[in-house]
Amino acid sequence: MTPRSREEIRQAIVDALGGIAPEIDPGSIAADLPLREQIDMDSFDFLNLIIRVHEILGIDIPEQDYAKLVTLNGAVEYLARRCAAQQ
Secondary structure, three states, X not given: OOOOOHHHHHHHHXXXXXXXXXXXXXXXXXXXXXXXXXXXXXXXXXXXXXXXXXXXXXXXXXXXXXXXXXXXXXXXXXXXXXXXHOO
8 A cells, every 4th residue: 555645634534524424615614623513424324434434545444443534533533543554
């Protein structure tokens, strides 16, 4: 797996969110607020987000780590660490 920049990871998350809620404006997402509240995602949508991010980035995300993906910044930081660990 090639290393990913935080910007590439952030874009992958935004792209995945666009697939779940195409009506959202990516620029309106507050980086430190819970994604589920901003986008009004239910549990199924959140699981689809995690699956899509895994498909885009190829990073395994164990269920016990889902809480680390609550905010955009938290998700980027978590996925950047996971990506670095897989090198």
